[in-house]
Amino acid sequence: MSSSPPWGERVAGYAVRRVLTGVGTMVFVLVFNFFLFRLLPGDPISLYTRGRNMDREQLRELRRELNRPVGEQFLAYLANPFSSGVDSTQFSRPVWDVIGDYVWPTLVLLVTATALSAAIGIAIGIKGGWRRGSTFDRTSTGVTLTLYAMPEFWLGMVLLILFSTGVWVFPGVFPSGGTLTPGIEPWSLEGILDQAWHLALPALTLTLAYLAEYALVMRSSLVDETRQDYLVTARAKGLMDKLVRRRHAVPNALLPTITLVFLNIGFVVSGAITVETVFSWPGLGLLSYQAIRGPDIPLLQAIFLLFSLAVVVANIVADVVVAAVDPRVRT
Amino acid sequence: MPGPALAVAAALTLSLLPLTAGVAAAGGAEGERTTFTVGMSQDVDSLNPFTGIVSSAYEMYQLNYDTLTDYGQADFAAEPSLAESWEVSEDGLTWTYTIRSGVLWSDGEPLTARDVAYTFNRVMSGKYEQTNFGSYVGQIASVEATDDQTVVMKVKAPSPTMLHLFVYILPEHIWSDIDAKEVTDFTNEPGPEGIVGSGPFVVKEHKKGQFIRLERNENYWGKKPAIQELVFRIFNNEDSLAQALRRGEIDFADDLGSNVFESLDGAEGVTTFPATYSGFDEIAFNVGAALDDGTPIGDGHPALLDQRVRVAISHAIDTEALVERVLGGHGTPGTSIIPPLYEDLHYDPGASTYAFDPQEAARLLDEAGYTEGPDGVRTMPAGGEDAGRKLSFRLLGRSSSQTSQQSVQFVAGWLEDIGIEVKPKIVSEDALTEIIGEGTFDMFEWGWVVEPDPDYQLSTFTCANRSYKDGGSVFANLSDSFFCDEEYDALYAQQKEQIEPAERAGTVKEMQRILYEQAPYVVTFYYDNLEAYRSDRFTGFTPQPEPDGSLLFQYGTHSYRSIRPVTAEERDDVKSGKAKDGNATSSGLVTTAAVVGGGLLAGGLVLLALRRRRPEQDVE
Numbered sequence: 001m002s003s004s005p006p007w008g009e010r011v012a013g014y015a016v017r018r019v020l021t022g023v024g025t026m027v028f029v030l031v032f033n034f035f036l037f038r039l040l041p042g043d044p045i046s047l048y049t050r051g052r053n054m055d056r057e058q059l060r061e062l063r064r065e066l067n068r069p070v071g072e073q074f075l076a077y078l079a080n081p082f083s084s085g086v087d088s089t090q091f092s093r094p095v096w097d098v099i100g101d102y103v104w105p106t107l108v109l110l111v112t113a114t115a116l117s118a119a120i121g122i123a124i125g126i127k128g129g130w131r132r133g134s135t136f137d138r139t140s141t142g143v144t145l146t147l148y149a150m151p152e153f154w155l156g157m158v159l160l161i162l163f164s165t166g167v168w169v170f171p172g173v174f175p176s177g178g179t180l181t182p183g184i185e186p187w188s189l190e191g192i193l194d195q196a197w198h199l200a201l202p203a204l205t206l207t208l209a210y211l212a213e214y215a216l217v218m219r220s221s222l223v224d225e226t227r228q229d230y231l232v233t234a235r236a237k238g239l240m241d242k243l244v245r246r247r248h249a250v251p252n253a254l255l256p257t258i259t260l261v262f263l264n265i266g267f268v269v270s271g272a273i274t275v276e277t278v279f280s281w282p283g284l285g286l287l288s289y290q291a292i293r294g295p296d297i298p299l300l301q302a303i304f305l306l307f308s309l310a311v312v313v314a315n316i317v318a319d320v321v322v323a324a325v326d327p328r329v330r331t
Numbered sequence: 332m333p334g335p336a337l338a339v340a341a342a343l344t345l346s347l348l349p350l351t352a353g354v355a356a357a358g359g360a361e362g363e364r365t366t367f368t369v370g371m372s373q374d375v376d377s378l379n380p381f382t383g384i385v386s387s388a389y390e391m392y393q394l395n396y397d398t399l400t401d402y403g404q405a406d407f408a409a410e411p412s413l414a415e416s417w418e419v420s421e422d423g424l425t426w427t428y429t430i431r432s433g434v435l436w437s438d439g440e441p442l443t444a445r446d447v448a449y450t451f452n453r454v455m456s457g458k459y460e461q462t463n464f465g466s467y468v469g470q471i472a473s474v475e476a477t478d479d480q481t482v483v484m485k486v487k488a489p490s491p492t493m494l495h496l497f498v499y500i501l502p503e504h505i506w507s508d509i510d511a512k513e514v515t516d517f518t519n520e521p522g523p524e525g526i527v528g529s530g531p532f533v534v535k536e537h538k539k540g541q542f543i544r545l546e547r548n549e550n551y552w553g554k555k556p557a558i559q560e561l562v563f564r565i566f567n568n569e570d571s572l573a574q575a576l577r578r579g580e581i582d583f584a585d586d587l588g589s590n591v592f593e594s595l596d597g598a599e600g601v602t603t604f605p606a607t608y609s610g611f612d613e614i615a616f617n618v619g620a621a622l623d624d625g626t627p628i629g630d631g632h633p634a635l636l637d638q639r640v641r642v643a644i645s646h647a648i649d650t651e652a653l654v655e656r657v658l659g660g661h662g663t664p665g666t667s668i669i670p671p672l673y674e675d676l677h678y679d680p681g682a683s684t685y686a687f688d689p690q691e692a693a694r695l696l697d698e699a700g701y702t703e704g705p706d707g708v709r710t711m712p713a714g715g716e717d718a719g720r721k722l723s724f725r726l727l728g729r730s731s732s733q734t735s736q737q738s739v740q741f742v743a744g745w746l747e748d749i750g751i752e753v754k755p756k757i758v759s760e761d762a763l764t765e766i767i768g769e770g771t772f773d774m775f776e777w778g779w780v781v782e783p784d785p786d787y788q789l790s791t792f793t794c795a796n797r798s799y800k801d802g803g804s805v806f807a808n809l810s811d812s813f814f815c816d817e818e819y820d821a822l823y824a825q826q827k828e829q830i831e832p833a834e835r836a837g838t839v840k841e842m843q844r845i846l847y848e849q850a851p852y853v854v855t856f857y858y859d860n861l862e863a864y865r866s867d868r869f870t871g872f873t874p875q876p877e878p879d880g881s882l883l884f885q886y887g888t889h890s891y892r893s894i895r896p897v898t899a900e901e902r903d904d905v906k907s908g909k910a911k912d913g914n915a916t917s918s919g920l921v922t923t924a925a926v927v928g929g930g931l932l933a934g935g936l937v938l939l940a941l942r943r944r945r946p947e948q949d950v951e
Contacts, residue, residue: 046768046807047761060801092382093518101539157570165574176575182542182562183366280566282540289567290374295761 015320022316029308034077036304037297038070045089090296099287099302105179106276106283110268112199113206118261121211125218125257130245132223140215148212152271156205156278163201174201177280202279206271210264217260221253228252255322262318266311365896366560367869369883370572370581374540374565378526379519380499381460386884387563394545394561394888395528396499399428399447399482402886405877407673407783409494412887413447413529414482423489423830428482435550436502437533438524444476449503451484459515466787467496470827489828491835495784502527531556531892541565557871557895573863576601582865585884588733589659592861600867605661606874606881608860609672612734612778613665613852614648614726614742616641620770620813623797628805629770631813632724633717639699640722641850645685646692647745654856657737661861665854667843669785672857672880675836676785678843685850692749709750723752724773727766730757735776738855742776768798768807776855777811783886785839786827792846793820812851819845860884867902871895 045063088095124144128137147155166172175181179198184191225231226249234244273285280286284303291299377383380392399414414428434442451474454460454467461468470492472485486493505527509517519526525533525546531553532545545561564581566572573591575581577598587595596603617631618641634640650664663671667678696702700712701722709722724746728739736757743753758766766772781788790796794815796808822842829835846852860881864872871893875885883890 047764059806091376093377093516160571160574165577172578176571176578176580177566177568178541178564180538180541182368182536182538182544182564183560277567278571280541280564280568280571282538282565286540286567295759 011320011324014323015316018316018319018323022312025312026309029305029312030078033301033304033308034074037301038073088291088296088299090291090299095299095302098299099284099306102282102284102287103306104283105281106269106272106285108199109202109206109272109276109281109283110265112203113210113272114261114265114268116203116207117209117211118214118257120207121214122218122254122257124211124215126222126245126250126253128215129219129222129253130226130249132219132226137219141219144212144215147208148216150209151274152205152209153274153278155209156202156275159201159205160278174198179282202275202281205275205278206268209271210268213264214257214260218253218257221256222249225249225253255325258325259318259322262314262321265314266307269307269310364559365557366562367558367583367891367894368562368564368581369583369585370564370566370575371585372566372569372572375537375543375563377518378521378534378537379514379517380501381457381463381514382517383463390563390884391534391543391545392499393530394532394891395526395530395534396501397529398499399496400494402495402783402875404873404875404885404887404889406675407876407886413442413500417494419493419830424486426484426486426493428484430480430482431552432480434529434552436504436527436529437548437550438502438527439550440502440504440527442500442502442529443479444482445479446503447482447500448474448476449507450498450501451482453501453506454498457511457514459511464498467492467498489830491827491830491832492784492786493830500529502529531888532561554892556892558891561891576863576865579865579868582869583883584863585860585881587861587863589661589861592661592863593659595863600865601863602866603861603863604882605859605879606862607663607670607672607879608780608858608881609670609782610778610780610860611665611668611670611857612738612776612855613668614644614738614855615775615777615812615852616644616850617770617772617774618812618814618849618851621797621815622805623795623799623808625794625815626800628798629772631770632722632773633715633720634701634711634722635724635773637699638849639695640701641853642685643692643695643699643749644746644751645850645853646688646695647749647751648742648853648855649687649745650853650855651687653738653741657734657741658856658858661859662856665856667847668779668781668788668852668854669839669843670781670857672876673781673783673785674876675832676839678840678847680844680847683847685853689745689749696749703750707750708752721752722750723754726753726755727763727772727775728755728757729763729777730759734858738776764807767811769805770798770813775811778858789823789826789839789842792816792842792851793823795820814846814849814851816845816849866897868897869894870897870901 045059087093088098091098121144124140128134128140131137160176161167162170164172164174164176175198177198179195180186180191181194181198184194186192186195231244231249234248235241239247269285272281272283273288275281276283276285277289284306288300288303290296291303371387373385373387375383375388375391376385377388378391380388380396383389383392397413399412400409400417401412402408403410413430413434415431416429418427419425420427428444428447430442430444430447436442451468451471454464455471455474470486470488470490472487474482474484476482484493520537521534525535527533528548529550529552531548531551533548534543535546536542536544542565543563545563547556547559547561549555564575566575569588569591572581572584573587573595576584576595579600584595592603592605595601616635617629619627619636620629620631621627654660654662654664666680666684669676669678671677671679696709701709702712704710704721711717711720711722713719726739726743726746729735739755739757743755746753763775763777767775779788779791791809792812792814793810796810797813797815798805798808798810800806819842822838822845826835826838826842829838862882864882871890872882873889873893874880874882875887875889
C-alpha cells in the first residue's frame with residue numbers, strides 16, 4: 001500500500017463522505033414519500049368506515065390528520081416519521097408495531113436467498129468464465145439466462161406445483177405456504193426444522209431468480225481478467241493454473257459482483273413481494289400488498305420509507321466495501 | 332418473536348433437509364386429535380370485537396363468543412343461544428330474556444345475566460364500543476340483570492331486531508379491567524389460556540399473516556363439536572390456496588374465483604359446492620346527487636333523473652349473459668335488492684321484470700323524446716333545459732375486481748347498441764367512494780352483501796343517508812344512488828317497528844317494489860359463494876339456508892358444530908379416494924426416497940465434477 005495517509009484513514013474518510021450523500025438521498029426520499037401519497041385520489045376513511053356505526057364527531061376525528069393544511073402535515077411528518085403515534089387504518093394499531101410483526105420473515109428470506117444466490121452464482125461464474133466455451137460454460141450460461149428471463153411470480157408458481165402439489169415424478173413434499181405448521185412450538189427442534197422446511201421453496205425461488213445475474217457478471221469479469229498481462233506473469237512464475245485463478249484472477253474479478261450483490265438488495269426486496277405473495281410468506285412484501293388494497297396510507301408510507309432506507313444503506317455498504325478492497329475507487 | 336428461530340432455521344436449511352423430511356412425515360402421522368383446517372384469503376385485522384372490520388374477524392368472534400339469540404341454520408329464523416327463551420310485553424316495549432343456567436366461561440368462571448347486562452351497557456355507553464355494535468342498541472333504553480338468569484331490556488319503540496342482537500357477550504371479569512381509553516388499543520391477542528369466551532371454540536394462537544388456531548371449548552354449554560382443533564390459514568394467492576386443498580393441507584376453501592373453482596372440479600377427494608349467497612352486484616345510477624338536507628351537489632347527467640331512461644337501460648342489460656360470461660354461470664340474474672336466498676323477504680317482480688329487450692329499450696327512449704342525433708347518439712328531448720345534450724354517461728368500475736371490469740365492458744357495449752354513449756373508467760374502491768360521495772358520476776358498478784335483517788340494506792336508499800357536509804367538505808354516506816322518496820322513507824320507518832315477521836316482510840317487499848319500479852339500481856346478479864372441501868376427510872356440513880346455502884362463514888357456527896371426520900366405511904364408499912392414512916405414509920416414504928435420491932444425485936454430480944477437474948491442472 002502507498003505512503004500517506006494510511007489505508008484505514010482513507011477508507012474511513014470515504015465512508016463518512018458516502019454516508020453524508022446517503023443522508024442527502026434519504027432527505028429527498030422523505031419529501032418525495034410525503035407528497036407521493038398526498039397525490040393519491042380517494043377517501044379511504046369513508047371506505048373503511050362504510051357500514052360502521054360512527055357519528056360525525058368520530059369521522060371528523062379520523063379525518064383530522066388528513067384535513068390539516070399540507071404545510072402543517074408536512075412538518076409533523078418530518079418531525080417524527082418513525083413515531084409510534086400514527087395508527088394503521090387497516091389494523092387500528094401503530095404502524096411500526098404492525099411492521100414489527102412482519103419484518104423478520106422478510107429479513108430471513110432476503111438474507112438466505114442473497115447468500116445462496118451469490119455463493120452459487122459466483123461459483124458457476126468462476127467455473128464457466130475460466131474455461132470459456134467449454135460444455136459447462138455453454139450449458140450454465142444457457143440455464144442461467146433462462147432463469148434470469150423468468151418472472152419470479154411464475155417461477156414460484158411452477159416450483160409450487162412441482163414440489164408442493166407434486167405432479168408426475170415430482171414429489172409434493174413442501175408446504176404450500178406460511179412459515180410454520182400450526183400447533184408446533186417454533187422454538188423446539190421440530191419447530192426449527194419445520195420452519196426450514198417452509199423456507200425451502202420461497203428461498204429456492206429467489207435464489208434461482210437472482211443467481212443468474214451473479215453468474216453472468218462474474219463470468220464476464222473473469223473473462224476480462226484472463227486477458228491481462230499479470231496473469232501471464234503469474235503463469236510464467238510457474239504457478240499452477242488453479243492457483244493463478246484463485247490468488248490472482250478471482251479476487252480482481254470479484255469486485256463488480258460484490259457491488260452487484262449489494263445493489264441488488266433493492267431488487268430482491270421487490271422480488272420478495274411477489275414471492276411472498278405466491279407462498280403466503282408473512283413478510284413485508286405481503287404486508288405492502290395488503291396495505292395497497294386499502295389503501296392504508298400510514299402503513300404504505302412507513303413501508304416505503306423502510307424499503308428506501310434499506311436500499312440507501314445497502315448502497316453505502318457496497319461502496320465502502322468496494323473502496324476498502326479496490327484502491328482505485330477511494331481518491 | 333419468530334425472528335431468531337427463523338434465522339437459525341435459515342442456517343440449517345441446507346444441511347438438515349433430509350432430517351426435516353423425516354420429522355415432517357412423522358409430524359403428519361401423529362394426529363390423534365381431529366383438526367379441521369380452513370384456507371382463507373384475509374387475515375383477521377383485530378381480535379378485539381370492538382375494533383375488527385373484516386369478515387374473517389367476525390368469524391372468530393362468533394366462534395369464540397356467544398350472542399343472546401342466533402339465526403337458524405335452515406331458514407335464518409331466530410333461535411335460542413345464550414338466551415334459552417324470551418318474552419315480550421304486550422306493548423312491545425319490555426323484553427325479558429332467560430339466560431341458560433350453569434354456563435361456564437372457558438376459564439371456568441360462571442356466566443350469568445350480569446355479564447350480558449355488562450356487555451350491553453358497555454356498548455350503549457361507550458362511543459368506541461358503538462362503532463361496531465351501535466346499530467343493534469340504538470333503540471334500547473335500558474338493560475338490567477334482575478337476577479343471575481334474567482335480563483330485562485326496555486326499548487324506546489317496538490323493534491324487530493330484539494331477536495337479532497349480534498352483540499358478542501363478553502366476560503365482565505376480564506373486560507372490566509379494560510377501560511374506555513384502553514379498549515381502543517386493546518388487541519385481545521390470546522394468552523396461554525386462549526381468549527376467554529363461551530362459544531364452541533377458543534382462539535389459542537394467532538400468528539399474524541399466517542394462521543389462527545382454535546381449540547374446542549371444553550366448557551361449552553351446547554353439544555360438543557366433533558372437531559377438537561380448528562385452524563384458519565391465510566393464503567395471499569388463490570392458486571396456492573387451491574393447491575393446498577389438492578394436497579390436503581387444508582380441508583376447506585371459501586370465496587373462490589370461478590376459474591380456480593372449476594380447476595378443482597374432479598380433483599381427488601375434493602367436492603366443489605357453489606353455494607347460493609347473499610351478495611349482489613349492481614349498476615347504480617346517479618338519480619340526483621344531493622346532501623342530506625336536499626342541497627344539490629355533483630354533476631350527474633340530467634337524463635338519469637328520468638325514471639324512463641333508467642327503465643330503458645334496465646331493458647338493455649342482459650343479466651343472464653352477465654351470469655354466464657362474467658360469473659361462469661355461478662349465480663342468478665338479479666332483480667331486487669334483497670336476494671332470493673332470504674325467501675320470506677325477497678320481492679320477485681314476476682311478470683313486470685324488465686326483460687332483456689334492446690328494441691323495447693329503444694322504443695321507450697324514443698317515446699320519451701330521447702331521439703337519435705345524426706351521429707347515432709341520442710340527445711335530451713327538445714324543449715327542455717338541456718335540449719340537444721348528448722346521452723353520454725360516465726360508467727365507473729373497480730380496479731380491484733375482475734367481475735366489475737368485465738361487467739362494465741358488457742354494459743357499455745349494450746348501451747351503445749341503443750344509442751347511448753358510455754365512457755368507462757376503472758378506479759380504485761376508495762377513489763370511487765370519494766367520487767360517489769361528491770356525486771360526480773353518472774353510473775358505476777359495485778355490490779353489497781345483505782344481512783338476514785334487511786334494515787341496513789334498506790337504509791342505503793333513505794334521504795337521510797345521502798352525502799353530508801362537514802367543515803366545508805362533502806363526504807359519502809351510505810346512499811350511493813342519492814335515491815330519495817317520501818313514501819319509501821315512511822315505509823322504512825314503519826318496518827323498523829313491526830315485530831311480526833310476516834307483517835314486516837310485507838312492508839319490506841313493498842319497499843323493494845318501489846325501488847324496482849324507480850330503478851336507482853339495476854341489480855345485475857346474485858353471485859354464488861364458491862366453496863370446495865375435502866369430502867374424503869370430513870362430512871356433516873350444514874348449509875345455511877337449506878338446501879344449498881354457504882357451508883361455512885354463516886350467521887352462527889352451525890357447520891363447525893356438526894362437521895365430523897369421515898368414518899372408515901364411509902371412506903371406502905367413496906371410490907376415488909384412497910385411505911387417508913395410507914396416503915400419509917406413502918407420501919412420507921416418497922419424501923424420504925426423494926430426499927435420499929436427491930442427495931445421492933447431488934453427491935454423484937460433485938464426484939463427477941471433481942473427477943473432471945483433475946486433468947485441468949495439467950492443461951498448461
